[in-house]
Amino acid sequence: MAASITAGLQMLVTRRSTSSSRMMLPSTVISDTKVTIQTKLSSSFSISFAKPFRQSFSSAPRRDNNVVTRAMSEENDKNSVSGLPIDLRGKRAFIAGVADDNGYGWAIAKALAAAGAEILIGTWVPALNIFETSLRRGKFDDSRRLPNGSLLEIAKVYPLDAVFDSLEDVPDYIKSNKRYSGSSNWTVTEVAESIKNDFGSIDILVHSLANGPEVTKPLLETSRKGYLAALSASSYSFISLLQHFLPIINPGGATISITYVASERIIPGYGGGMSSAKAALESDTRVLAFEAGRKKQIRVNAISAGPLGSRAAKAIGFIEKMIEYSYVNAPLQKELSADEVGAVAAFLVSPLASAITGSVVYVDNGLNTMGLACDSPSLSV
Numbered sequence: 001m002a003a004s005i006t007a008g009l010q011m012l013v014t015r016r017s018t019s020s021s022r023m024m025l026p027s028t029v030i031s032d033t034k035v036t037i038q039t040k041l042s043s044s045f046s047i048s049f050a051k052p053f054r055q056s057f058s059s060a061p062r063r064d065n066n067v068v069t070r071a072m073s074e075e076n077d078k079n080s081v082s083g084l085p086i087d088l089r090g091k092r093a094f095i096a097g098v099a100d101d102n103g104y105g106w107a108i109a110k111a112l113a114a115a116g117a118e119i120l121i122g123t124w125v126p127a128l129n130i131f132e133t134s135l136r137r138g139k140f141d142d143s144r145r146l147p148n149g150s151l152l153e154i155a156k157v158y159p160l161d162a163v164f165d166s167l168e169d170v171p172d173y174i175k176s177n178k179r180y181s182g183s184s185n186w187t188v189t190e191v192a193e194s195i196k197n198d199f200g201s202i203d204i205l206v207h208s209l210a211n212g213p214e215v216t217k218p219l220l221e222t223s224r225k226g227y228l229a230a231l232s233a234s235s236y237s238f239i240s241l242l243q244h245f246l247p248i249i250n251p252g253g254a255t256i257s258i259t260y261v262a263s264e265r266i267i268p269g270y271g272g273g274m275s276s277a278k279a280a281l282e283s284d285t286r287v288l289a290f291e292a293g294r295k296k297q298i299r300v301n302a303i304s305a306g307p308l309g310s311r312a313a314k315a316i317g318f319i320e321k322m323i324e325y326s327y328v329n330a331p332l333q334k335e336l337s338a339d340e341v342g343a344v345a346a347f348l349v350s351p352l353a354s355a356i357t358g359s360v361v362y363v364d365n366g367l368n369t370m371g372l373a374c375d376s377p378s379l380s381v
């Protein structure tokens, strides 16, 4: 038995190893045979250090947006007979922060719809016109496709600016701004009121929005105004949404927000107080989980997502490099798809996750676990 395990391990190791050992692992003991596999196993780690980045990037599997969709579709087929389905039929979700079909909010909307939820969207007022026009003209029809072949249906799109709690907070220069003047009832309290009038209640609240006007500035050069604006748009906006939506969220409901590892590790370039805003968002996730849990059995979780080339991320300026960095250095060498975040969001808001609250769940190909950059030039000598 021990011999066959050893042979299996050695076959695995032989296939992977190409160069000598760099990292030492403790010896492995199988039954009474001491097997000296540490050198061979550790050499399998050095393979990814040594591989030139471009070569590994082009030869390894690329992003396949349809993987999750296909998996969900196959899952749906299986679920008609048996299995462990994510079932959100009869639930209604409000997803704040969707203005195109590239970001995490859109992918979450699709995943929740695929699981059977009714979808309401909150779109930032300045982006509303172009989003609604694109929807109407069929620009998103390809990406609206769900696993069962139907198109994602959005029951209603609400204009929203999550920086303002009520009309009294809105300054005159915003009221008179022509990008806002065509819309009404877009402050957080007004949107909650409109949804109450239109639908009565919701079960799921998703916060997939962020904004930091000075995100490209180092923290050391960030103004007070820029810092507070980042916190207002990216963290307090979640508190405000949960606070004002609480009366219309059914008991047992669930919320999700999207955070980033810059909250706990230094990511140079993610500036303007955005790292602080994500740290606040994660801390608030825990405190709000307690408060909303005790009040209405509402679960509050966050997903710490890996890099995605969304519109917001492109505004920061170095997202393509972050995607490449993740590809080379994460345990899973594949590009992250927004659908993978959508699928985890669907799980977290579903009854399958009924005991999970106050958690930050990483969906980043494991990048957060790394303590060493595999592609560092220091490792190549």
Ligand code: NAD
Binding pocket: 096, 097, 098, 099, 100, 102, 103, 104, 105, 123, 124, 125, 127, 160, 161, 162, 163, 207, 208, 209, 210, 211, 233, 258, 259, 260, 261, 304, 305, 306, 307, 308, 309, 310, 311, 312, 313
């Ligand atoms: P995105 O551009 O699709 O989403 C951001 C949305 O926020 C946009 O629709 C924008 O219109 C909206 N928004 C901005 N200010 C607003 C306001 N005041 N009121 C209402 N809406 C407002 O980009 P995304 O990257 O999918 O971002 C979604 C969430 O994911 C954000 O919280 C972001 O920080 C987070 N995230 C993104 C990445 C990434 O690499 N893209 C990584 C980790 C976390």
